[in-house]
Amino acid sequence: MLLTITTTHTPASDLSYLLHKHPAKAQQVELSGGIAHVFYTEVTEEKCTAALLLDIDPVGLVRKNSGPSGNDFALEQYVNDRPYVASSFMSAAIAKAFSTAMNGRCKDKPELVTVPMPFDITIAVLPVRGGEKVLQELFSPLGYTIDAERHALDPAFPSWGESRYFTVRLRNTITLQQLLSHLYILIPVCDNDKHYWVGQAEVEKLLEKGKDWLPAHPANEFITYRYLKNQKGLANQALEILMKDETIEPEETIEPVEPKIRVHDLRLQTVKDELLKTDAKRIADLGCGEGKLLRYLLPEKQFEYILGMDVSYRSIEIVKDKLKIDRMPPKQQERIQLIQGALTYRDKRLEGFDAAVLVEVIEHLDPPRLSALEKVVFQYAKPKTVIITTPNAEYNVKFANFEEGQMRHADHRFEWTRSEFATWGNKVAEENAYTVIYKPLGEEDPETGALSQMAIFTSNTGINAER
């Protein structure tokens, strides 16, 4: 909401020339979300402070919302921090209110443009995803001295902890144009959000405003990703241009991409291999998610018919899209079917399969609902083979930052040790006339076992439900 720029350059009033804003006046600039006011709180030869105050219309924000939805801080909410913080709205205000300075022009004193001046900046409230560490990594390499005060969510409720809001003071001796280009890009990077759709134009803005300093910035990849709202395509395109003159090893990013993907691939490969060992021709992937396992199964000739089911309709749509089902030849289309369904309801569509797989599914069900899943899978669908995988809770101690009782995923309702899984699996097998064996999924640690565990159930009757 408020940005103040102070300089002790002599004469300090030069700032008003550079900003192209009269020191005795209060001026207004119209923005899409409200009005930006520019005024001076102090104008002497020794010190000059200009304030950029954003008056965002909180009702207009919601009523005229044309920006993206579904953010953490969606613009659909009337109770919204946007009117009070420095965000992409502030960048827009800087670009509009101080456009001449940003473009490196100064009508009356053009010689000032290239003069580095001592600046002292205050951003009243800056939301920072990632805390002070991010602030340091963003501004230090550019030579700033940083003072940041983090605010509590509510002093009346200390247990709620800290907010992501900081009052930030930055000091540096640089040209005003540099300063503004830094702020223009880095404010929304701190916030990690944008009030408008991010598209191709955003890449150009980044390249233009950051051309002099971003390529050499050690966190350039991080800045690029965040600035482009983590849209990989756009970010890669921007990075390619930024790095065209340099061949740098990729820096370690602040938000590391976990090697988890590999682990999951391994899991799926193992499940596929197990399926191939059986003579199963009709396979049901129950809880198929976005279809990773389906991709593994589709190329295998042995699998004549594959059903993917998930409770999330959106996931099903994504699978259809990813696998390009619409464009498959009719014979292939007949081989795969995708349905929305839930494992807590009996479903006749699941009958008549040779094998069913539930990869990392059961832990998303409240324990009292498991008995429904058991009935649905083992009593009604009753395929000859059932493969179930689930995390091995014992392995959790090997994770960095692991806290006792913590689970791997926010939606996990439980995570079982190997013996808990076996207790459940044995009971299910006995009650439903199946035989069960257990296998580790992933590299096995002598103490904790593997990352995940797998149970393979085989029906004792040796016939599938189709009969």
Add this chain to the structure above:
Amino acid sequence: MRKDNKQIHLPELSLVLLIGASSSGKSSFARKHFKPTEVVSSDYCRGLVSDDENSLTASDDAFELARYITAKRFKNGLLTVIDATNVQENSRKDWAKLAREYHVLPTAIVFNLPEKVCVERSTLRPDRNLGSHVIPQQISQLKRGLRRLKIEGFRHVIELNSQEEVDAVEEIIRDPLYNNKKQEKGPFDIIGDIHGCYDELVMLLQQLGYKHENENWLHPEGRKPVFLGDLVDRGPKTPEVLKLVMGMVKTGSALCVPGNHDIKLLKWFNGKNVQAKHGLQQSIDQLEKETPAFREEARKFIDSLVSHYVLDDGNLIVAHAGIKEEMQGRGSGAVREFCLFGETTGEIDEFGLPVRYNWASEYRGKAMVVYGHTPVPEAQWLNRTIDIDTGCVFGGKLTALRYPEKELVSVPSLATYCEPSRPIIPTTGIITSLQQQYDDILDISDFMGKHIVPTQYAHNVTIREENAIAALEVMSRFAVNPKWLIYLPPTMSPVETSKLEDYLEHPKEAFDYYRGVGVEKVICEEKHMGSRTIIIVGKNEAAIQEAFGITNEGIGVIYTRTGRSWFNDKETEQAFLQRINTALEQSGFYEKFQTDWVCLDTELMPWSAKAQSLLEKQYSAVGAAATHALQSTLQNLQQAVLHNPEVTFLLDKYQTKQQQVEQYIKSYQQYCWPVNSLDDFKLAPFHILATAGKSWTDKDHEWHMEQIENICRADPSILKATTYKVVHLQDMESIQEATDWWVSMTGAGGEGMVVKPSQYIHVNGAKLAQPAVKVRGREYLRIIYGPEYTSPENLIRLKSRGLSSKRNLALREFSLGIEGLQRFVNQEPLQKIHECVFGVLALESEPVDPRL
């Protein structure tokens, strides 16, 4: 089908195949005697698929279409006339097959007119250019096939041999099927398999209140026994049973459907070669002592029995072994077989008996089906069906179901006359009912896709497919065991937007609204700011097991408005429920309501206990950001104003903002406090939704408030009685008092109040009124519309808000909610209850302004 010169009789549900050469007058006849929609014409279908009614290449497609239309009509129970030549056996065979598939009687009207007549007529039709050989060929085919019609399955054939005969037909009379006794409305006493247990039958009739008069059994209230068949075999007194039943049926004072044993006996009567197994020998031995005249009478009697009866406007069906929905009120060999034997899988069990397929577990029909055939230890409802064969002849008991009371009356067997080949396993010790066991798992097909739920107050509520999709995900990922979910609360609309300058919502509009829909008295209840929860609590786990069929899930449940468990840990939930249980016991609630469980509609506080992440991510975050931003801004403006008076207006503006933010923070803080023990929770119940066998939506809100106050007194540290005011809408003083109350309550930080018509359900004419509207306080609304919403430039814009979709939604959800509750207390199958609850959840996914 009978025929005199003027009238043709047809069964009311039949396939009427017109057979005749081209130009023999079939279409004219059909036009004259049937509704246009009843006639499916091959010419017309040919036209539909090819734009040419005479196109021969289109015949196959046209036939497929005609078949499709006819199948749909049969499914819906509609007589259908097929207007095509149908002179070839092949084409007739397909139609007869379709009729059999839908258990519809195939009939034929044959236009066996002289060739000359047809040819003459044909030449007058310029549109039709048939070769000269066509009609003669058709006529010869017709004549050849005529004798075979009966064999092909057309048991009713009418032959019209001249134009005179065709013209003479004045009327087609549609005879009801023999099984149609919809006009018989009871009351009935439906009696299960007797198997020659005459003494028990007499005892049962006496117990039911029948008196033996003039060789007949009569009930003083005019009740009528309905015998479910299997009168004979195995037992000691088959002839006596036959005499009694035959006598009553003959005089019209009883109804009877045949059982498989009766039919087998009939075969023996008819001299067929039958094995005298399964008790037939006893019948034979006993009957051989009777006169041949009696045996002949008995033979005729059994021969006259109709497979099943549709009674009481179609609400009740009786059949010996039960009947599927699609067979009800229809006639075919398959229907008769089903009624006699039920459905078998074709397998033989270890006792050498056919494995029965439990058709009742998949029954979804509206009509109640009462049947016998399979001996069970106790008669139990399942999906609106009940098997009342309690194995009298095997030493069980003889059971009757009183209709419409749905009461079971039985007398124990005097002896075990026969050992069952398959043991009847007693159900002692199990208190979950058959229905509850079956309800352990619901079938997804009952809930997916678009469906329509009939309700008492909003007529039919339509659930759209996309909303069902969303509900399925929420329900299966988050909701508790569906057996708990007997009710989900409806959304509540706010009052109409206030016309007063400073207010977005004000009580005046609530009073005006209810006065407008004919309410004289409303109740204003303090609105608590916590989370809406539904609480089910039982005296103990056994009470829960009996009422809900749930085991090992404690003495109750606390769930949110989306059916999710309110507490994350089971222990706290159960401890909290135990507190409520104790309060219920101490307040004498269980005795007073003659129940051992209750379902309460409540608000559970503090808000912060459930909304913590919302508070941290949104409410306090905005407060923190605003506080510091405004503080800093004001400092700067105060400094600027010293040398630049131009910014004074900004200073004023931001001072107001600061004040608004402070008020905003104060607003949300009031609803937050730390929870360290159970005593830190506050529960405010406001509706007693249901107890054993009863929902309480027939009581007014004052009653609910009083009953709840009584419970709350037993544990005031966690139970909070809701303050309320009763307002007479014609009494200005009463209105003023309630308004003042609202102003002071909301001024002190209260969320506001809920205004409800005095009656739980208020219907104005045929229209249901809003069950409640909320009037939220001016300060409270800051946490809905933002800290600065009270600024005039904001308020004026916020005042334009549309309520109609919210109100419509509230009514539909309310209707579904109480419908589900009612179905639960009526002990309907879980599927019927879940349909309502699922519906509420689905409707909740309709896009509506979340701030309303």
